[in-house]
Amino acid sequence: MPSESDLARPQPRIAVRDLTLAYGDFVVQRDLDFTVAPGEIFVIMGGSGCGKTTLLRHMIGLQPPQRGEVLFDGQSFWADDEESRGLMQRRFGVLYQGGALLSSMTLGENVALPLGEFTHLTSAEIGDMVALKLALVGLAGFEAFYPAELSGGMMKRAGLARAMALDPDILFLDEPSAGLDPVTSSRLDDLILELRESLGCTFVVVSHELPSIFTIADTAAFLDPDVHTMTALGNPNRLLAESTDPAVRAFLTRRAPPVGAVASGVPRTPGRDG
Numbered sequence: 001m002p003s004e005s006d007l008a009r010p011q012p013r014i015a016v017r018d019l020t021l022a023y024g025d026f027v028v029q030r031d032l033d034f035t036v037a038p039g040e041i042f043v044i045m046g047g048s049g050c051g052k053t054t055l056l057r058h059m060i061g062l063q064p065p066q067r068g069e070v071l072f073d074g075q076s077f078w079a080d081d082e083e084s085r086g087l088m089q090r091r092f093g094v095l096y097q098g099g100a101l102l103s104s105m106t107l108g109e110n111v112a113l114p115l116g117e118f119t120h121l122t123s124a125e126i127g128d129m130v131a132l133k134l135a136l137v138g139l140a141g142f143e144a145f146y147p148a149e150l151s152g153g154m155m156k157r158a159g160l161a162r163a164m165a166l167d168p169d170i171l172f173l174d175e176p177s178a179g180l181d182p183v184t185s186s187r188l189d190d191l192i193l194e195l196r197e198s199l200g201c202t203f204v205v206v207s208h209e210l211p212s213i214f215t216i217a218d219t220a221a222f223l224d225p226d227v228h229t230m231t232a233l234g235n236p237n238r239l240l241a242e243s244t245d246p247a248v249r250a251f252l253t254r255r256a257p258p259v260g261a262v263a264s265g266v267p268r269t270p271g272r273d274g
Contacts, residue, residue, distance in 0.1 A: 011074055013038045013170065013202045014059070019068035021054050028054050030229050032068070034221055041196060041203040041216050043236070046223035047251060052206040053097075053174055055223065059204065060172050061089055072170075090118065093163035093201075095173045099155040101147040107134065107158050108143030114165045133161040136198075137191060153184035157191065164195075170202045171195075177209045189215045210252065222248050 012035035019032040028051040036042040044052045057063040059070055061077060070077045072088055080088070101110050111130045115121055121129065134140055137157040147155060156176055163171055176192070177185040189212050196203060207213055213220060213236050220239065222232035224247050232239050232248045240252045 010038055012036060012071075013040070013073060014042075014204070015071040015074075016059070017069050017071065019055075019058065019070065020066045021051055021058055021063075022066040027066070027228050029223055032221075032230050034219075034230070034233055036202060036204060036219075038202055039196065039200055040218045041192065041205065043205045043207055043213050043217035043220040044223065045207055045213055045217075045220050045236075045251070047208060047225065050223040050225040051228075052208070052223060056172055056174055056204070056206050060092055060094055061085055090166060091169045093166065093168035093171045095156070095159045095163045095171070095176055097175045097178055099147070099159035101155065101159055101162070103147050105146075106143060107139065107145050107147070107150075107161075110147075110158065111162045111165050114162070118166060129165070133164050134158070136164065136195065137161045151184075153180055153188065156180065156188060160191070160195075164199075168201065170204065173203065173205045175206055175208070177207060177212045182211070185209065185212060186215070188212075192216050210254065222251065224248075 014036040016032050016034050020030045021028040021032075032055070034042075044055055046052055054063070058065050064078055069079060072091070075088065077085055077088055101107075102113070105113070108127075108130050111133050112126050115126045115129055119126075130143060131140070134142055137160050139154065139157055139161060142150075142154075142158070147158070150158060160171075160173075160176075163173075173192070176188055180188065192203060192205070193216060195201060203216075205212075205216065217236050219234060220232075220236045221230050222239070223229075224231045226247070231245055232243055236252065239248060243249055243252075
């Protein structure tokens with residue numbers, strides 16, 4: 001019988017269970033288990049090559065896992081048929097590392113593209129939605145601009161506006177602060193927090209940028225490339241204060257771990273990019 005506390009606890013928006021990510025015989029990450037609560041900002045963190053983006057690709061349906069499952073509101077993504085997976089993906093918004101805007105289209109046309117593809121809105125209604133989404137990310141009046149005319153920060157915000165076009169429940173952001181100067185990165189962090197408050201979205205963010213991680217993350221998972229699994233899970237400020245794992249502390253303080261350090265009693269083995 002479930003306890004009273006179990007009954008009071010909301011169902012996770014996302015649950016990753018016993019997930020193993022692999023390319024052929026090479027295992028990138030194994031035995032991943034975590035949940036993401038509704039309205040939470042969950043950060044996947046770790047150094048280059050640890051498999052952060054690979055995990056994101058498995059979560060959004062671009063790559064099937066070797067083992068395990070990803071559930072959205074209790075529904076298993078990879079166990080479902082292609083049509084059901086497509087319906088689940090309609091609930092996602094994705095901001096890719098480079099923004100992935102179509103260079104031959106204006107910002108307005110980029111944001112309008114999914115609305116024209118997946119809704120029955122009129123042209124006028126789509127125009128209103130485009131203006132709203134661009135205004136939400138601070139780009140009101142930029143509908144006629146082309147991606148090449150934007151700064152890096154504006155490109156990221158425009159990509160975020162397109163990711164929000166279909167009013168998703170979950171926003172997946174892949175290295176949103178990568179390549180941005182500290183001031184622009186800080187403004188983007190503030191925008192993510194504002195959108196969470198105003199829209200109630202759940203965020204899954206891939207990042208190795210410490211200022212962003214400490215600013216936005218409710219919970220962070222650390223992927224270790226040497227032992228090929230998740231070795232820390234929790235609020236990053238708490239992990240910084242309490243973790244005794246040398247790799248976690250090295251990442252959160254940007255100091256090299258001692259030679260021969262062992263994470264949580266697990267011997268380290270040579271890693272590869274994942």
